[in-house]
Amino acid sequence: MDDTENGLFIGTKTQLLAAISGTLFAISDGMSYGWTAPMIPYLISEKSHIRTTKYEAEWLETCLMAGSFFGLPLTIYLVDKIGRKKSLLLAAFLSLLSWIAVAFATNMPVLFIARFVFGITANTSFVAAPMYVAEMADHKIRGFLSSVIYLNMLSGLILVYSVGPYLPFYVSPVIGIVVLSLELSIFPFMPETPYYLIHKGKRLEGKKSLGFFRPGKNIDRELTQIVKAVTRQKSEKGNFVDLFVAKGNRKAITIMAILDAGQHLCAISVILMNLHVILEAAGSIYIDSSIAAIIFAVIMFFSAYISSLQVDKYGRRCMLMISLITTAMCLSALAIYFHLKLSGYDVRAASWLPIVAVMFYAASFKMGIGIVPIVLTAELFPANIKAIGMAISDLMYVIGSIVSLQLYQWLNNSYGLYVPFYLFAVSSIVICMYTYFYIPETKGKTLEEIQYLLKDEPIPITNSLVSLVSNSSKSYNTF
Structure with a gap:
């Protein structure tokens, strides 16, 4: 039995590293989503270093949602044009600039622009990150790795709720800057997903990427399945x-x-x-x-x-x-x-x-x-x-x-x-x-098998057998 099947994290450490480092942005997004809750009371108070009316403060939430809405076309373009990985890095960099702007802001227009950019980057990240994770993850751990995005977002929410009401205004932006700097320092060393690379005709790079995410495994069968899946999907x-x-x-x-x-x-x-x-x-x-x-x-x-x-x-x-x-x-x-x-x-x-x-x-x-x-x-x-x-x-x-x-x-x-x-x-x-x-x-299904399920078509016997063996192994190991 392949020992990658003997435990959730055995043989998947590179996948875990890529998923965590590539989704650190979600901590920042969680902080930006919950930032207004502790900050609006401060901004409209007499202690605020920025002159703010209640009406202006209410627009901080609207700017975030507007950025998310208007960022949709850019998101669709970026994830296919430059790839999942580069989209995540670009979004992290823009979020970093936005936190710097918030930290040094002296007027409301700067905060409005920063919040609008946060909306755009959140949209891009929450599309690119699930794609990146799903396309590089082994099916036995895909669900957990996809969940890491929400775990990081909730961590950011807890951080801003805990820090915002009690510490100076600049502390939350500093935390956001540190988190995003960490992602920009580690994630560039992770490869693009094998699915995206093969979809772009870069089969050799796709094979190297798959080898990175499946260390010590024979990847030839999975590589062939990915090539077939991408070829079929590109024909549609x-x-x-x-x-x-x-x-x-x-x-x-x-x-x-x-x-x-x-x-x-x-x-x-x-x-x-x-x-x-x-x-x-x-x-x-x-x-x-x-x-x-x-x-x-x-x-x-x-x-x-x-x-x-x-x-x-x-x-x-x-x-x-x-x-x-x-x-x-x-x-x-x-x-x-x-x-x-x-x-x-x-x-x-x-x-x-x-x-x-x-x-x-x-x-x-x-x-x-x-x-x-x-x-x-x-x-x-x-x-x-x-x-x-x-x-x-x-x-x-x-x-x-x-x-x-x-x-x-x-x-x-x-x-x-x-x-x-x-x-x-x-x-x-x-x-x-x-x-x-x-x-x-x-x-327990491969991405290709899921497409057959959605079409209500029988799964090809080769893929079915692979899934059956995989599920049987996991069932055995739960006892």
Whole structure:
């Protein structure tokens, strides 16, 4: 038996190094995403070194989302034109410049520009990084390595929540600069993915890349499979229309649109951005809101970490369904509590329920629906349509965030706080049913095998046997 099958990290250390060094940007992105929460109170205070109105401060979030939206065409161009690796390095460099600008900013326009650039680089990174990981990773560890992106992002969120409210303004930018400098120092020494190199006709470089990521293994069979897969995929059209015309592509974009937008219809943006408001409305503030936010982020991190180790063992569909069911239960608990409170019932004896439900929500959300989509997004699209498909998926993520926040505000103001939580709970159940009936299991499958699954075509016997042997080996080693 090949000893790379005897453990998740045996024979995959170079893959782990490339995945970690190539996704350090996510720490910076997590920090930039959560930066406004502790910084806006400072900026609009009398202690601020930058004159800021509340209206100007609110635009800091809008600039980030605008950059992410308008960066889509650039992302599609870069990941195919210069490659996954160079796109990541370019995004890291621009983010580094943005943190430097934030550190030395003396007026709001500089912060607006920096936030806009952060949005562009986040879009590029969160498309390029999953592609890079999926195309270089062994199928037995692909799920875990794809999850590293979210783990790093949550680390950044915890950092900025912990540092922002308590230390000087410049500390957060300095941390971002150090993290990105580390990526720019290590990741350039990692090779481009074998899939991309072979797709560009650089077979010899692709072979060297595969050898780097599969040290000590006979790579000839896998190289042949990659060449065949890329050749077949290049023979198929790869424009925007074919994303919806071809059956496999259409199924892939439908799955990712529902999961990416669905994350927000399970209330993650609403809870992240309104956590203190929700707990205050519940009358269950036993701890400072800044501390509650840190605990919330820490719980998400550890839940995501545990899930990342299990996603290649129990599969994507199983993790998604368990997560969605428990998420629905937590959201239902919040909805019922607020419904009873608004109806005039005395809920003081259960005032602990909202904060407990919110913390359980943090764990259940990151168990599956908060981490599996980024694993699937780089697995489902073929090479010829991957950049467009993943960029559209990222767009659906942004749209889902905007829609969920608008729904929350409208339903809360019109009917009461319990109504949006009922809606989000129902959304979780609907997505769970969709997962059960429609989303294929990609655990243990090569990227080529996944394409046959999406087309509802039989997997060629050679690939099937390879997958069967691989899965049998892993099953044996779990005892």
